[in-house]
Amino acid sequence: MAHVLEDDPAEVVAERVGTLFADIPDAGRRVASVIGLTDDVYPAEEVAWGVRRLVESLATRDPVIMLLDDIHWAEQTLLDLAKELVETVDAPLLLLCGTRRDLFDDHPEWPKDGERVRVMDLAPLSHDESNLVLGSLLGTGTVDPAVAGWLTAAAEGNPLFLEQLISMLVEDEAVRQEDGRWVAVKPLEELEVPATITSLLASRLDRLGPTDRTVIERGSVMGQSFFRGGVEALSPEPVRPLVPSSLDSLETKELVHSTGDLFVGLPIYRFQHVLIRDVAYEGMLKRTRADLHEAFVDWVEQAAPDRLREFEEIRGYHLEQAYKIRIEIGTPTVALGPLGERAADHLGSAGRRAMARSDVPAAATLLRRAAALLPPDHPERPKLLLVAAEALIEQGAFTEADDTIQTTIDEAAALGNRSLELTARILGLELAYTTAPEEVEDSLVKRVERMIPELESLANHEGLARAWRLLMFVHEMALRWGDAEAAAVKTLEHARSAGHRLLEIRAIPSLGYCALNGPTPVPEAIGRCRILLDASRATLEELGWSFLAAQTSFDSGPVELLAGDPKAAESELARDYQTLERMGEKNYISTTAALLARAVYEQGRYGEARTFVEISRELAADDDVTSQVLLRGVHAMILARANEHAEAETMARSAVQMSESADAPEAQGNALLDLAEVLSIAGDREGAAGALTQAIARFESKGMSVPAERAQAQLASLARSVAEEPSVPS
Numbered sequence: 001m002a003h004v005l006e007d008d009p010a011e012v013v014a015e016r017v018g019t020l021f022a023d024i025p026d027a028g029r030r031v032a033s034v035i036g037l038t039d040d041v042y043p044a045e046e047v048a049w050g051v052r053r054l055v056e057s058l059a060t061r062d063p064v065i066m067l068l069d070d071i072h073w074a075e076q077t078l079l080d081l082a083k084e085l086v087e088t089v090d091a092p093l094l095l096l097c098g099t100r101r102d103l104f105d106d107h108p109e110w111p112k113d114g115e116r117v118r119v120m121d122l123a124p125l126s127h128d129e130s131n132l133v134l135g136s137l138l139g140t141g142t143v144d145p146a147v148a149g150w151l152t153a154a155a156e157g158n159p160l161f162l163e164q165l166i167s168m169l170v171e172d173e174a175v176r177q178e179d180g181r182w183v184a185v186k187p188l189e190e191l192e193v194p195a196t197i198t199s200l201l202a203s204r205l206d207r208l209g210p211t212d213r214t215v216i217e218r219g220s221v222m223g224q225s226f227f228r229g230g231v232e233a234l235s236p237e238p239v240r241p242l243v244p245s246s247l248d249s250l251e252t253k254e255l256v257h258s259t260g261d262l263f264v265g266l267p268i269y270r271f272q273h274v275l276i277r278d279v280a281y282e283g284m285l286k287r288t289r290a291d292l293h294e295a296f297v298d299w300v301e302q303a304a305p306d307r308l309r310e311f312e313e314i315r316g317y318h319l320e321q322a323y324k325i326r327i328e329i330g331t332p333t334v335a336l337g338p339l340g341e342r343a344a345d346h347l348g349s350a351g352r353r354a355m356a357r358s359d360v361p362a363a364a365t366l367l368r369r370a371a372a373l374l375p376p377d378h379p380e381r382p383k384l385l386l387v388a389a390e391a392l393i394e395q396g397a398f399t400e401a402d403d404t405i406q407t408t409i410d411e412a413a414a415l416g417n418r419s420l421e422l423t424a425r426i427l428g429l430e431l432a433y434t435t436a437p438e439e440v441e442d443s444l445v446k447r448v449e450r451m452i453p454e455l456e457s458l459a460n461h462e463g464l465a466r467a468w469r470l471l472m473f474v475h476e477m478a479l480r481w482g483d484a485e486a487a488a489v490k491t492l493e494h495a496r497s498a499g500h501r502l503l504e505i506r507a508i509p510s511l512g513y514c515a516l517n518g519p520t521p522v523p524e525a526i527g528r529c530r531i532l533l534d535a536s537r538a539t540l541e542e543l544g545w546s547f548l549a550a551q552t553s554f555d556s557g558p559v560e561l562l563a564g565d566p567k568a569a570e571s572e573l574a575r576d577y578q579t580l581e582r583m584g585e586k587n588y589i590s591t592t593a594a595l596l597a598r599a600v601y602e603q604g605r606y607g608e609a610r611t612f613v614e615i616s617r618e619l620a621a622d623d624d625v626t627s628q629v630l631l632r633g634v635h636a637m638i639l640a641r642a643n644e645h646a647e648a649e650t651m652a653r654s655a656v657q658m659s660e661s662a663d664a665p666e667a668q669g670n671a672l673l674d675l676a677e678v679l680s681i682a683g684d685r686e687g688a689a690g691a692l693t694q695a696i697a698r699f700e701s702k703g704m705s706v707p708a709e710r711a712q713a714q715l716a717s718l719a720r721s722v723a724e725e726p727s728v729p730s
Helices: 012-022 025-035 044-059 076-087 102-106 127-136 145-155 159-171 195-206 210-222 228-233 237-252 274-282 286-302 311-330 334-358 360-372 380-393 396-414 418-434 442-457 461-477 481-498 503-516 520-536 553-562 566-583 589-603 606-619 623-640 645-659 664-680 685-702 705-724
Strands: 064-068 093-097 174-180 181-184 225-227 255-264 266-271
Touching: 025 044, 025 181, 025 334, 044 064, 044 076, 044 093, 064 076, 064 145, 076 093, 076 255, 076 360, 093 127, 127 159, 127 589, 145 159, 145 181, 159 195, 159 623, 195 274, 210 225, 210 228, 210 237, 210 274, 210 286, 225 228, 228 266, 228 286, 237 255, 237 266, 237 334, 266 396, 311 334, 311 360, 334 360, 334 380, 334 503, 360 380, 380 396, 380 418, 418 461, 442 461, 461 481, 461 503, 481 503, 520 664, 553 566, 553 589, 566 589, 589 606, 606 623, 623 645, 623 664, 664 685, 664 705
Parallel strands: 064 093
Antiparallel strands: 174 181, 225 266, 255 266
16 A cells, blocks of 8 residues: 555545555445545454455455564554454465564464464574675675674674674775775774664764754654655754755665655655664654654644544654653643643544444553543543543453543543533443442442433433443343333434444344344344344444454354254354453353353263353352353253252243243243253153143244244154053053
8 A cells, every 4th residue: 555645635545545446445445444544434344354355356466465564563453454364365465474572472362383374483694694694785795704704793693783783884994895805994803893783773873974863863753664854844944955865875874765655745764673763763852852743743734734634643642752751851741731632632533433443452542542641630531531441341451441430430520520420430330230240230220220310411312322221231131122122222312312323333233132032023023123234234333342242152152052053052152251251251251151051061061061050150140030041941951960850840940930030932932941851851741741832832922933843843752752652551
C-alpha cells in the first residue's frame, strides 16, 4: 500500500485504493476504513477478511512478499491477522515477521515451526559472513586482512555495529583506499572502538555538522520514518533551504535512506536502524523534544487537512509525548490543560473507532491513555474510562475493568453526572454477574429495575440499553426466555435511540437465541430468524472478542451432541472452558463445565465427567437454572452407573422439577431424557417409558423433530426389550 498512499489528496488516494481493489470492492472498503481513508467502521474480522482478499487477489498475478517488522510491539489484533493469513491464504504468500525473543514469552501461542511456519534465529555473523558484509560495504577493492580481522573482531558478529564502525572510520579517514586496497592509516591498536552500539552511534552523530545534526534530530521526532516536508517545517528558518542537501549527506553516511515514497510532494525517509533514530532523539533537550512533537502535529494538520482521520492516532501520540515531557520538566499541570485535552481528543476518537471495529486491545490502551491526559474533574475523562472498562471486560481483564469502573463511578458522581454514574454502575453489576454471580444474583434484577425509572427520567438511552441487556442476560441464564426476549427488544429500542450501534448489533442475535430456546414453536421461530437475518444482514457483526468468543460452544457443543458426535462437542467445549478459566470468569464457565461433563459422559469416561460435574456444582449459583439442570442430569446418570439408584433418581427428578420452573421445552425434554436413562439403568422400564413419553411431548410442543425422533426410537427400543423378555411362569 505504500506507493498508493503517497502525497495526493484523500480523494485521489481513495481512487487509487479503489483501483487496487477494483475486482474486490467490498474488501477495499474494509481495508480503506482501517487506514483512515473513510469514516466507515468495520469489525476486526471483516478488516482481516479484506486484507486476506487483497493478498489473494495480488497473488493471482505474482507471488506476494509481506514484511511485518518489530511485531513484538504489535497489538493482539495484528498478531491474530498475521496468524490468520498464514493459516488461511491459499496463494503464493511469504510473510516475514521480524521480532525479538520477547514475542514468544509474551505470546506462547505464537506458532512455532510447522507445515506453514518456520522460525529462524538470527545468530551473530560468522567470520566469513562478516567478510562478505565488509566487501559489500566497502565496494571495490580488497581489504587488508589485518584490517578485516580487526573490524570483524570489534563488531563481534553484529552487522549494524560493523556497518557503523566502518562508516565512522572512513569518515575519520582512519582507513582509506590505497592502490585498490583498504588499509589502516595508523596502527590498529591505536584505533578507538566504542564499547556499545549505542555509544558508537552517539559518537557518529557527535561528528555531524550543525545542519546535519538539526535535520536528523527533526526526523527522529517523527519516528523511524519521517517526511522531508516535516523536517523543513520543524527546522529553523536558515536551515530549511539546506534540508535536501543535508538529507543527501546523511544518506551517504548510511544513517538514513529515501523510501521512494512521497508525502505532500516531498520524499519520505527512513532511519537505517531504529537505534540510530533513538540515539538522535535522546540527544536533544527534553524541552526541544516537546516543542517539536507539538509543532509536528501543527504541520500535519496544515499540510494534509483532508487526511486527518488517517493521522488521528499519530497526532494523539505526538501531543501525548509533548504533554508527558513537559510534566517531566516540571511544567505545572494546570498550564497543560489545553494540550492534554487536544491529545485526549485524538486518542479518545481513535480508541472509540478501535472499539467499534472490535479491536478491543487497541481500544483499551488508547482510551486509558486518553483519560490519563485529563484531570479527574474533567467531564470527558469518566466517559473515556467507561468505554475503556467495557473493552477490558471483553478482553477478560476483569480486575483492571473493575478498578476502572469504580474510578468512573467516583468521578462521574463528583462531577454530578448522575446519568453517567448510573451507566457505570450497571456495567459494574454486569461485571459482578460475570465474575462473582453468587454475590449479586439475589438482588441484581431488583437493583437494575430500580435504576430504570431514573434512567428514563434522564433520557439516558445508552444506560437503558445496558440495563435491559443485563436483565436479558439474567433471564437467559434462568431460562426465562419470554422475559429475555422482552428485555432484548427493549435493549434494541434504546440502543437505536442512543445511536449505539454496537449495543444494537449485540442484542439482535438474542432475539434469535430466545426463539431457539424458548416456547416459540419452531416454524414461527424460523420465520422470525429469517426476518432478523434479512434485517441485519448489512449490520450484523461477528465481534470475535475473547470473552464473547469463549461462549460460542454454548451453541456448538449441544449441536454436536445432538448430531451424535460427543468427541467434537468436547473439543468445542474444552477450548472455551480453558479460555474462561484463564480469565478467572465465574459465571458462564459453570455452564460450560456442565456441558463438558455431558460430552465426556457420552464417551464413557464417567470419572472425568464427574470431575466436571463437581466443578460446575462448585461454581454454579443456586438460581442458575441452566447449569443446575445440566449438571444434575449428568450427575444422576453417573450415580446410576455406579449402582446408586435411589440417589440417582432423586437427583434426576430434582433436575426435572427445576426445569419445570422455566419456559424452556428443550431443557425440560433433555432433563426427562436423563431421568429416563437413570430409571432404565435401574430396571424401571415403565418409569423410563413414562419419562420418554413426556420428553417427546415437550420436544413436539416446540416442533423439535430431531430430539423427538431420538426419544421415540429409545421408547420403541425399550418396548421391544420388554416384549423380548421371557415370561415368568405363574
